[in-house]
Amino acid sequence: xxxxxxxxxxxxxxxxxxxxxxxxxxxxxxxxxxxxxxxxxxxxxxxxxxxxxxxxxxxxxxxxxxxxxxxxxxxxxxxxxxxxxxxxxxxxxxxxxxxxxxxxxxxxxxxxxxxxxxxxxxxxxxxxxxxxxxxxxxxxxxxxxxxxxxxxxxxxxxxxxxxxxxxxxxxxxxxxxxxxxxxxxxxxxxxxxxxxxxxxxxxxxxxxxxxxxxxxxxxxxxxxxxxxxxxxxxxxxxxxxxxxxxxxxxxxxxxxxxxxxxxxxxxxxxxxxxxxxx
Amino acid sequence: xxxxxxxxxxxxxxxxxxxxxxxxxxxxxxxxxxxxxxxxxxxxxxxxxxxxxxxxxxxxxxxxxxxxxxxxxxxxxxxxxxxxxxxxxxxxxxxxxxxxxxxxxxxxxxxxxxxxxxxxxxxxxxxxxxxxxxxxxxxxxxxxxxxxxxxxxxxxxxxxxxxxxxxxxxxxxxxxxxxxxxxxxxxxxxxxxxxxxxxxxxxxxxxxxxxxxxxxxxxxxxxxxxxxxxxxxxxxxxxxxxxxxxxxxxxxxxxxxxxxxxxxxxxxxxxxxxxxxxxxxxxxxxxxxxxxxxxxxxxxxxxxxxxxxxxxxxxxxxxxxxxxxxxxxxxxxxxx
Numbered sequence: 001x002x003x004x005x006x007x008x009x010x011x012x013x014x015x016x017x018x019x020x021x022x023x024x025x026x027x028x029x030x031x032x033x034x035x036x037x038x039x040x041x042x043x044x045x046x047x048x049x050x051x052x053x054x055x056x057x058x059x060x061x062x063x064x065x066x067x068x069x070x071x072x073x074x075x076x077x078x079x080x081x082x083x084x085x086x087x088x089x090x091x092x093x094x095x096x097x098x099x100x101x102x103x104x105x106x107x108x109x110x111x112x113x114x115x116x117x118x119x120x121x122x123x124x125x126x127x128x129x130x131x132x133x134x135x136x137x138x139x140x141x142x143x144x145x146x147x148x149x150x151x152x153x154x155x156x157x158x159x160x161x162x163x164x165x166x167x168x169x170x171x172x173x174x175x176x177x178x179x180x181x182x183x184x185x186x187x188x189x190x191x192x193x194x195x196x197x198x199x200x201x202x203x204x205x206x207x208x209x210x211x212x213x214x215x216x217x218x219x220x221x222x223x224x225x226x227x228x229x230x231x232x233x234x235x236x237x238x239x240x241x242x243x244x245x246x247x248x249x250x251x252x253x254x255x256x257x258x259x260x261x262x263x264x265x266x267x268x269x270x271x272x273x274x275x276x277x278x
Numbered sequence: 279x280x281x282x283x284x285x286x287x288x289x290x291x292x293x294x295x296x297x298x299x300x301x302x303x304x305x306x307x308x309x310x311x312x313x314x315x316x317x318x319x320x321x322x323x324x325x326x327x328x329x330x331x332x333x334x335x336x337x338x339x340x341x342x343x344x345x346x347x348x349x350x351x352x353x354x355x356x357x358x359x360x361x362x363x364x365x366x367x368x369x370x371x372x373x374x375x376x377x378x379x380x381x382x383x384x385x386x387x388x389x390x391x392x393x394x395x396x397x398x399x400x401x402x403x404x405x406x407x408x409x410x411x412x413x414x415x416x417x418x419x420x421x422x423x424x425x426x427x428x429x430x431x432x433x434x435x436x437x438x439x440x441x442x443x444x445x446x447x448x449x450x451x452x453x454x455x456x457x458x459x460x461x462x463x464x465x466x467x468x469x470x471x472x473x474x475x476x477x478x479x480x481x482x483x484x485x486x487x488x489x490x491x492x493x494x495x496x497x498x499x500x501x502x503x504x505x506x507x508x509x510x511x512x513x514x515x516x517x518x519x520x521x522x523x524x525x526x527x528x529x530x531x532x533x534x535x536x537x538x539x540x541x542x543x544x545x546x547x548x549x550x551x552x553x554x555x556x557x558x559x560x561x562x563x564x565x566x567x568x569x570x571x572x573x574x575x576x577x578x579x580x581x582x583x584x585x586x587x588x589x590x591x592x593x594x595x596x597x598x599x600x601x602x603x604x605x606x607x608x609x610x611x612x613x614x
Contacts, residue, residue: 005406007411007414109292109295110299112292113292113295113296113299113300116296116549116594116595116598117296117300117553117590117591117594118549118550118552118553118554118590118594119550119553119554120553120554120556120557121553121556121571121586121587121590124556124571124572124575125304125307125571125575125583125587126307128575129304129307129308130307201422205422205424208424208426209424209425209426209557212424212426212557212560213556213557213560213572214572214576215575225424225426228426228427228430229426232430235430235434236434236438240434243427243430243431244431246427247424247426247427247430247431250424250427251422251423251424251427254422254423254424255418255419255422258418258421258422259418262418
């Protein structure tokens with residue numbers, strides 16, 4: 001059994017606890033709550049009490065319920081975005097690295113252009129243009145992360161391609177797909193897991209950021225960033241719970257996935273599995 | 279060590295290519311937007327004939343590819359059109375907003391480096407021990423905090439409740455310096471208005487702090503990693519064998535070499551910051567490019583949206599090219 005350093009164990013443990021906690025909250029929460037996210041169940045802007053553990057918002061909706069429901073959208077969009085960008089980035093990266101030549105150079109050039117552009121501006125512009133549906137938001141958040149996957153997967157493909165035993169296999173008549181499947185894929189798994197974890201964290205940040213700016217999920221649908229934005233004015237006048245709790249949830253979610261990703265990265269490194277460029 | 283001219287030209291070429299691709303994409307995306315800018319401008323009660331007249335005036339009734347070609351040729355002549363909303367030329371709108379964003383980005387970056395670099399160094403030197411652990415936790419936490427949450431909390435708890443720092447804007451009423459460069463700090467210095475300078479800096483502080491948590495975490499982690507790598511190098515071992523004091527080894531030898539890649543990262547962060555300040559500008563009501571972009575999006579002000587994207591792309595290319603050149607200058611090993 002491998003001995004992991006204390007900080008690695010800490011990261012993984014806390015990260016896993018947070019992530020599992022969040023997932024349970026999202027899945028089981030709505031069943032144990034007394035209020036729906038759109039239901040006006042109390043006085044407007046009531047501070048946290050036994051009835052409403054996180055208080056109520058400006059219309060009288062329970063903040064806790066909205067947070068639990070809102071998490072679903074953030075995660076959903078983050079999952080779709082990460083899934084999309086990892087698939088596109090991975091396939092194109094491996095293909096580009098393996099095939100090489102002019103296609104590789106062209107793709108790398110395009111990806112570099114994409115990579116250099118600030119994520120936020122791109123996401124904001126695309127989201128604003130396409131409109132605030134779940135798929136569009138996932139697309140605009142995801143498109144910014146494709147270059148990262150592309151670069152990492154490409155460098156993996158390149159380095160594996162050079163190894164001697166690949167030449168030997170080719171001489172024996174192994175086809176490209178066989179080589180990719182049996183030799184490149186194992187290396188990918190460790191990098192992909194880490195990238196996905198960090199990617200989810202950043203996607204959640206971006207989705208809530210877009211919601212805050214008003215071009216993400218629209219009110220009255222619950223979403224952490226959107227709720228935070230609507231609560232701002234009331235925050236000025238003393239209702240701290242409308243802003244504090246949504247922000248806290250975003251923080252915890254992002255922290256959880258970041259810790260998980262960091263911990264996994266450390267585990268892979270300590271085991272000697274190479275994770276490229278993370 | 280001079281960086282060869284062709285390297286610089288290649289970077290600029292890539293930048294121009296990126297600009298073209300981005301503008302094309304944004305142009306076509308904008309034009310599939312539902313909603314008619316002419317109707318938006320005239321309001322709901324406008325007659326269809328009036329709307330048509332405005333569309334014709336704005337050139338919106340031409341075929342799409344004609345509009346595209348017009349747009350691109352105009353771009354090359356430096357003509358980005360006029361704002362549908364204000365009538366002001368797009369270039370003027372951008373020039374008005376850009377200094378604000380640059381000022382915020384630079385001050386946020388300076389703060390991030392001041393906080394992040396020492397923390398990263400300290401973490402590397404005390405690797406594996408408690409201080410390192412604490413610093414890394416703090417970094418990860420800072421990296422995970424949503425900037426808009428932090429900005430709003432700072433705004434209310436520090437500015438509103440205590441009144442020490444201003445709540446929003448670039449300057450207090452009557453304390454704005456006359457506009458020379460557009461950078462309120464510079465303008466205050468240039469005109470010798472010291473009260474304006476203090477006022478401008480006070481207004482810059484909270485927004486910069488809000489942004490710097492996130493970016494100092496990145497800088498801290500990168501400098502820590504690089505310092506650890508550098509300390510493992512053979513020449514450090516040789517220096518120790520020679521009998522140099524630990525201080526000298528760290529500050530004179532290790533630090534300089536570790537800093538080179540960090541410098542590139544810092545440059546990249548500046549480019550990212552220019553784009554990433556949108557949220558902070560919104561919270562603190564700063565009239566920069568982020569605010570301009572958001573407003574023009576809500577108003578369907580096509581020329582300004584395209585202009586903002588172009589301006590961002592150009593600033594990033596300029597910043598990364600300058601950083602690369604300086605890097606080539608600093609590192610004698612680089613000769614492309």
